[in-house]
Amino acid sequence: MKALRYLLIFFSVLLLLHPGFGQKSAVRIDDSDTLKFTSSVLLEIDSVQLYSGIQAIINQALDSAAFPGCQVLLAKQGQVFYYESFGYHTYDSLRMVNNSDLYDLASITKVTAATLALMKLYDEGKFDLDRTLGYYFPFLAKSNKANLSIRKVLAHQSRLKSWIPYYSESQRKNGRYKRKTISNDSTSSYPYRIPGSDFFLYKEFREKSIYRMIKKSKLYPQEEYVYSGLVFYLLPQLVERLSGESFDDHLNQKFYMPLGAQTLGFEPMKRFPRSQIIPTEVDTFFRMSKLHGVVHDEGAAMMLGVSGNAGLFSNAYDLAKVFQMLLNGGTYGEQKYLSRETINEFTSCQYCDLDNRRGLGFDKPLIEYDSIKTSVAKLASPESYGHSGYTGTLVWADPKNQLLFVFLANRVHPTRANRKIYQLNIRPKIHDLVYRLIEEGKEGRP
Incomplete structure (x- = not known):
């Protein structure tokens, strides 16, 4: 056993030279508070x-x-002590997963894109959490959503409908698509190919269809915690209006590029070969193709791959840089991205007294731990935060224990009907193991 321990230490040192650990960056970053190995x-x-x-x-x-495969990254006090890839891109076992490969982050996009951009605008005094949807979105000013506060919306405490299936809502009863929605042919009125499909989107679909469906949607009768992604379709336009930059450019310039997070971003096939991107579902109900290199989420696809609810791709290491910056109190590489006060505001439980565990955009530990319902460890502190993704992804940061956990997988391949990642509690089992070993390490100190 002792010999095995020394062998593992030796290999841990060798891993510092692994290309997945020491990814070269075109951006020069001072490493004083960056992730180290x-x-x-x-x-x-x-x-x-x-x-x-x-x-x-x-x-x-x-x-x-x-x-089929996954990536696992663990860091404590800014030091990556575990970063491994397992399995294959798909079940044909032809291509092994590497640390440099990109996964579809799914709803992790909500906190790593939309919420992150709002945090920056909040820091700059350009955004007020206690304003209403009607204030920030004039087209909602005379709707049933006019007086819903941004704070409650981001905390999923606003009565907003959980979701809208935009693609199916665009169909008639006979299956044909309504006018000014989706077409089989590319024309001047339908210039945009829906990612991963042979369909083309009406030129004003976002404004005329998505925004209109959100406006007309009913509210739940009672104000309580209901996870809703609706506002995240609207936030890119708000970020563009308040920042003067396109949504993806704003994120790239203010966060991803200066962080050196090269793989993190939308529309990965513009920057990386398809072979470096992990496939997701074989879509048999809308796009009728294997989704590979394009966003899995249908709503984000209708936003042409750039959305606030889904659409980001990354490897585990680059995603970890964003959350290490948050754990650092807003700095990374001696560059200031956000204030500690803003991070605390957004990652704090907003309505715990109403049995709602959520922060602003961010997920939090269950108020009452339930091993079946959770995605994180029982020992994760109440201060911890993160988000999961429908494709099988999870990122979780614990400021009290200075622990960061990133898990990326494509559990939806070849079908979303596969729920074994939940049934086997894979992610919380790993998280629990790490907390237990940290506690044992503390107890073993002289």
């Missing part, structure tokens, strides 16, 4: 139990076909 032993975390424990959990997932 270390051995778990140096953090008093038992390497043997860490590596064998995670391997056993992932093996169970792969053997059960919970997903």
Whole structure:
């Protein structure tokens, strides 16, 4: 056992040279508070139990076909002590997952794009959490949503409908698409190809259809916690209006590029070969194709791949940079991105007294722990925050324990009907293991 421990330490040092760890960046970043790589032993975390424990959990997932492959990254106090990829892109086992490969982050986009942009605008005094939807979106000023506060909307406490299936709402009863929605042919009125399909979108579909459906949607009768993605379709336009930049350019210039997060962004095939991008679902009900290199979420596809609700792609390391910046209190590489006060505001539970665990955009631990319903460890502190993604992804940051956990997978391949990642509790099992080993390391100190 002792020999195995020393061998793991040796390999941990070698991993510093692994291309997935030390990704070269075209952006020069001072490394004083950036992610660094270390051995778990140096953090008093038992390497043997860490590596064998995670391997056993992932093996169970792969053997059960919970997903074809995944990436797992763990960092403590800004030091990455575990970063591994497992399995394959798909079940044909032709291409192994590498640390440099990109996953569809799904709803992690809500906090790593839309919410992040709002935090910047809030810091700059350009955005007020206690204004209403009617104030920021004039087309809603005479709707039933006019007086819904932004704070409640971001905390999923606003009575907004959970979701709208825009593609099916655009169909007639006979299956044909309504005028000025979707067409099989590209014309001047239908100039945009829907990502991953042979359909073309009406030139004003966002304003004439998506915005209109949101405006006309009914509210739930009672104000309580209901997860809703509707406002995240509207936020890119708000960010553009308040910042004077396009949504994706604003994020690239203010966050992703200066962070050196090269793989993090929308529309990955504009920057990376398809072979570096992990496929998601084989769509048999809308786009009728294997979704590879294009956004999985149908709503984000109707936003042409750039949306506030979904659409970001990344590897685990570049996603970790954003959340390490948040854990650092808003700095990374000695550059200031956000104030600590803004981070605390957005990541704090807003309506815990109403049995709503959410922050502003960010998810939080369950108010009452339930091992079946959670995606994170029981020992995750109440201060911790993050978000999960429908494709099988999760990012979680714990400022009290200075622990960062990133898990990326494509559990929706080849079908979203596969729920084994939840049934087997894969993500919380890994998270629980790490917290337990950290606690044991503390107890073992002289």
